[in-house]
Amino acid sequence: MARTKEQTDQMSAATREKIEAAGLACFAQKGFALTSMKDIAEAAGISTGLIYRHFASKQELFARLVDDTMTEMTETIRFLDAESSPSRALVQVTDGLLRDIQANERISQYFILMTRSLLALEPLPQMEELQKIDLLLFRQAARLIERGQEQGEFKPGDPYQLSLFYFSIIQGIADMKLFMGDRYIVPSAEDVMVFLYNK
Amino acid sequence: MARTKEQTDQMSAATREKIEAAGLACFAQKGFALTSMKDIAEAAGISTGLIYRHFASKQELFARLVDDTMTEMTETIRFLDAESSPSRALVQVTDGLLRDIQANERISQYFILMTRSLLALEPLPQMEELQKIDLLLFRQAARLIERGQEQGEFKPGDPYQLSLFYFSIIQGIADMKLFMGDRYIVPSAEDVMVFLYNK
Amino acid sequence: MARTKEQTDQMSAATREKIEAAGLACFAQKGFALTSMKDIAEAAGISTGLIYRHFASKQELFARLVDDTMTEMTETIRFLDAESSPSRALVQVTDGLLRDIQANERISQYFILMTRSLLALEPLPQMEELQKIDLLLFRQAARLIERGQEQGEFKPGDPYQLSLFYFSIIQGIADMKLFMGDRYIVPSAEDVMVFLYNK
Amino acid sequence: MARTKEQTDQMSAATREKIEAAGLACFAQKGFALTSMKDIAEAAGISTGLIYRHFASKQELFARLVDDTMTEMTETIRFLDAESSPSRALVQVTDGLLRDIQANERISQYFILMTRSLLALEPLPQMEELQKIDLLLFRQAARLIERGQEQGEFKPGDPYQLSLFYFSIIQGIADMKLFMGDRYIVPSAEDVMVFLYNK
DNA sequence: GATGAATGAGCTTTCATTCAT
DNA sequence: CATGAATGAAAGCTCATTCAT
Numbered sequence: 001m002a003r004t005k006e007q008t009d010q011m012s013a014a015t016r017e018k019i020e021a022a023g024l025a026c027f028a029q030k031g032f033a034l035t036s037m038k039d040i041a042e043a044a045g046i047s048t049g050l051i052y053r054h055f056a057s058k059q060e061l062f063a064r065l066v067d068d069t070m071t072e073m074t075e076t077i078r079f080l081d082a083e084s085s086p087s088r089a090l091v092q093v094t095d096g097l098l099r100d101i102q103a104n105e106r107i108s109q110y111f112i113l114m115t116r117s118l119l120a121l122e123p124l125p126q127m128e129e130l131q132k133i134d135l136l137l138f139r140q141a142a143r144l145i146e147r148g149q150e151q152g153e154f155k156p157g158d159p160y161q162l163s164l165f166y167f168s169i170i171q172g173i174a175d176m177k178l179f180m181g182d183r184y185i186v187p188s189a190e191d192v193m194v195f196l197y198n199k
Numbered sequence: 200m201a202r203t204k205e206q207t208d209q210m211s212a213a214t215r216e217k218i219e220a221a222g223l224a225c226f227a228q229k230g231f232a233l234t235s236m237k238d239i240a241e242a243a244g245i246s247t248g249l250i251y252r253h254f255a256s257k258q259e260l261f262a263r264l265v266d267d268t269m270t271e272m273t274e275t276i277r278f279l280d281a282e283s284s285p286s287r288a289l290v291q292v293t294d295g296l297l298r299d300i301q302a303n304e305r306i307s308q309y310f311i312l313m314t315r316s317l318l319a320l321e322p323l324p325q326m327e328e329l330q331k332i333d334l335l336l337f338r339q340a341a342r343l344i345e346r347g348q349e350q351g352e353f354k355p356g357d358p359y360q361l362s363l364f365y366f367s368i369i370q371g372i373a374d375m376k377l378f379m380g381d382r383y384i385v386p387s388a389e390d391v392m393v394f395l396y397n398k
Numbered sequence: 399m400a401r402t403k404e405q406t407d408q409m410s411a412a413t414r415e416k417i418e419a420a421g422l423a424c425f426a427q428k429g430f431a432l433t434s435m436k437d438i439a440e441a442a443g444i445s446t447g448l449i450y451r452h453f454a455s456k457q458e459l460f461a462r463l464v465d466d467t468m469t470e471m472t473e474t475i476r477f478l479d480a481e482s483s484p485s486r487a488l489v490q491v492t493d494g495l496l497r498d499i500q501a502n503e504r505i506s507q508y509f510i511l512m513t514r515s516l517l518a519l520e521p522l523p524q525m526e527e528l529q530k531i532d533l534l535l536f537r538q539a540a541r542l543i544e545r546g547q548e549q550g551e552f553k554p555g556d557p558y559q560l561s562l563f564y565f566s567i568i569q570g571i572a573d574m575k576l577f578m579g580d581r582y583i584v585p586s587a588e589d590v591m592v593f594l595y596n597k
Numbered sequence: 598m599a600r601t602k603e604q605t606d607q608m609s610a611a612t613r614e615k616i617e618a619a620g621l622a623c624f625a626q627k628g629f630a631l632t633s634m635k636d637i638a639e640a641a642g643i644s645t646g647l648i649y650r651h652f653a654s655k656q657e658l659f660a661r662l663v664d665d666t667m668t669e670m671t672e673t674i675r676f677l678d679a680e681s682s683p684s685r686a687l688v689q690v691t692d693g694l695l696r697d698i699q700a701n702e703r704i705s706q707y708f709i710l711m712t713r714s715l716l717a718l719e720p721l722p723q724m725e726e727l728q729k730i731d732l733l734l735f736r737q738a739a740r741l742i743e744r745g746q747e748q749g750e751f752k753p754g755d756p757y758q759l760s761l762f763y764f765s766i767i768q769g770i771a772d773m774k775l776f777m778g779d780r781y782i783v784p785s786a787e788d789v790m791v792f793l794y795n796k
Numbered sequence: 797g798a799t800g801a802a803t804g805a806g807c808t809t810t811c812a813t814t815c816a817t
Numbered sequence: 818c819a820t821g822a823a824t825g826a827a828a829g830c831t832c833a834t835t836c837a838t
Contacts, residue, residue: 036808047823134378168374184360191364214797249798409818431628434812448818562781567765569773646802649831
């Protein structure tokens with residue numbers, strides 16, 4: 001009597017992952033507006049129609065991917081903040097991000113995607129919610145910086161603005177890597193964070 | 200009795216400038232894909248058809264604007280490099296850029312446009328040529344950094360990579376400003392450049 | 399050990415009936431174009447693929463249902479015509495139809511379906527054959543009317559045209575009921591048939 | 598300096614009329630769902646895109662056409678009601694409608710369209726407003742019938758329900774004409790209205 | 797030069813139909 | 818026999834570009 005439920009579920013999950021990987025790559029490379037569902041389908045090796053079995057629309061797919069990124073990064077920071085000293089925690093986060101960006105790993109694409117979503121001034125309906133997630137990420141990092149300031153590790157100043165500056169730099173690096181490819185070697189975590197120690 | 204050639208040329212030049220200003224504003228605000236020729240025409244107060252008398256296509260207009268930006272920035276750096284000490288020159292450049300970004304001035308739009316063009320990996324035919332211009336800008340800044348290193352103002356390291364890092368940060372800041380608006384206060388030139396003095 | 403042929407046939411017949419009932423309900427409610435095979439499959443509690451074991455296409459299913467309706471109505475009229483006086487027979491038919499339409503019964507769905515099929519001028523391949531069936535229904539009613547004229551029950555006039563007018567009214571009522579719902583109370587058989595007695 | 602405004606307006610109006618005529622014919626023939634914008638464009642001898650200069654969507658075009666019909670019919674009835682006796686007014690209206698249906702004139706298409714809109718159970722956003730217009734038409738006719746009852750011209754009974762029955766018949770006739778073409782001769786106004794005199 | 801009506805390619809999305817299991 | 822994942826044609830709609838005036 002046809003496939004078992006497990007077989008079906010496995011197929012479905014595999015397809016969904018193919019779509020997510022392809023979507024991630026395409027959106028990171030060309031942005032939301034310039035990525036067509038056909039692009040994604042071709043990259044995933046499936047038909048366009050199949051995408052709609054897993055995501056209701058192009059926007060939902062994009063939002064899903066961005067949301068996942070943000071949540072993951074926020075969680076990482078929250079986890080590391082609890083584990084070690086603020087300074088060491090941020091070094092670890094930064095190092096991980098830079099390594100990913102340098103190696104063009106999956107997470108790096110996620111990061112570019114985040115940058116893109118920040119820039120996407122298009123009327124994505126879920127954008128407001130996404131912004132909340134972004135702000136959560138920024139606040140989570142701000143909290144870490146604040147703790148570092150209390151412990152004398154970081155220089156004084158508005159922690160939220162410092163957090164924003166930190167992410168500006170990461171974003172800029174991810175963009176530049178995307179643009180320059182192998183001609184660009186991402187800087188060290190130390191260079192990225194030096195502004196936090198400054199005086 | 201027809202207009203004299205000068206009158207015609209003047210009108211033509213005025214129209215062209217209106218188009219460029221409108222295009223700049225639109226592209227900076229909404230990006231390439233989401234800006235329609237109608238948007239630009241309306242912003243410029245002319246008809247869509249007229250744009251095509253001055254620019255062969257949407258892509259050409261975009262490329263033209265980016266090109267101008269790059270060239271202008273390159274020239275600025277070259278000029279300042281000759282005028283004063285490398286350190287003071289870069290502070291001046293940085294300060295100008297940050298001020299513009301903070302104030303959302305015309306030049307700031309140019310800069311966002313540059314960021315956008317870096318991210319626009321679409322098959323813009325002129326893109327290769329644009330990359331050459333970008334590289335020129337980066338090299339010009341690298342030269343300035345190198346001179347600074349020679350004079351002991353900047354820390355040692357590959358001047359070109361340092362230049363790329365410098366522009367990464369500027370880009371990231373411009374993006375963040377675009378995204379956060381008034382909630383983001385751009386950092387000081389000192390904070391942006393501190394990595395160059397590090398150690 | 400496989401099922402016996404009878405068992406299989408029975409299952410098959412049961413499935414087919416479920417599909418027909420579901421198709422009838424869906425088509426009557428939403429029309430041909432807006433009813434999807436998935437709708438029908440869900441209403442029937444089976445998979446979409448299974449429908450294709452019983453009907454070659456959506457159009458064939460639709461055509462099959464309409465065909466059945468027409469045939470059934472034709473048979474009803476033929477039967478009643480033989481049983482009683484033309485006038486009483488038609489009153490009985492009309493009364494049954496109106497009652498069904500008013501109560502939104504199964505047969506009423508059949509009738510709406512007929513109306514819909516008349517309106518569906520799409521290139522349904524079997525449409526020509528359907529028209530033949532319709533014509534048979536109209537002719538059967540015409541025969542009844544003719545008999546009624548011979549017996550002085552109905553007013554004179556082309557029996558076929560009178561038959562067509564009769565069905566026009568029934569169709570219009572079914573449509574109006576569909577549109578107005580409870581706000582519409584179907585007229586009496588007498589009101590529907592009064593034009594036949596007129597002078 | 599290009600075309601004058603009058604020229605432009607004239608062109609625009611001509612195009613709009615071509616679209617309306619083509620839309621009317623297509624919708625009347627095949628219904629909303631089965632009529633494609635390509636169908637309409639081809640019937641109008643223009644490109645698909647041009648339709649969108651005049652109507653924001655397929656739905657708006659449809660709604661516009663239906664709305665116009667309803668309004669026109671409502672006005673006609675209101676006008677005639679004021680001019681003459683209810684009975685004569687309704688005969689005149691009916692006669693006009695039947696004549697149009699018989700001749701397949703423009704108004705007849707409008708009428709079919711009305712029927713279609715009544716049957717269109719699709720979630721047309723403007724449908725609710727359309728229903729209001731329909732109801733207005735029905736009420737206007739009901740008022741006329743009521744006046745007729747007061748003057749002893751029509752038989753007693755709920756004027757609104759009688760009005761609905763009246764339009765049921767008209768609709769049924771229009772449908773049947775559409776289906777049967779030349780094989781159907783529309784009945785006389787007398788036959789259509791006889792139910793109002795009954796008893 | 798200047799206009800904006802008109803075109804048509806290309807996009808997102810739906811859904812009848814097929815087919816591996 | 819039965820399933821539902823997968824396909825792909827076709828729909829509604831947008832917009833860069835052209836061209837008659």
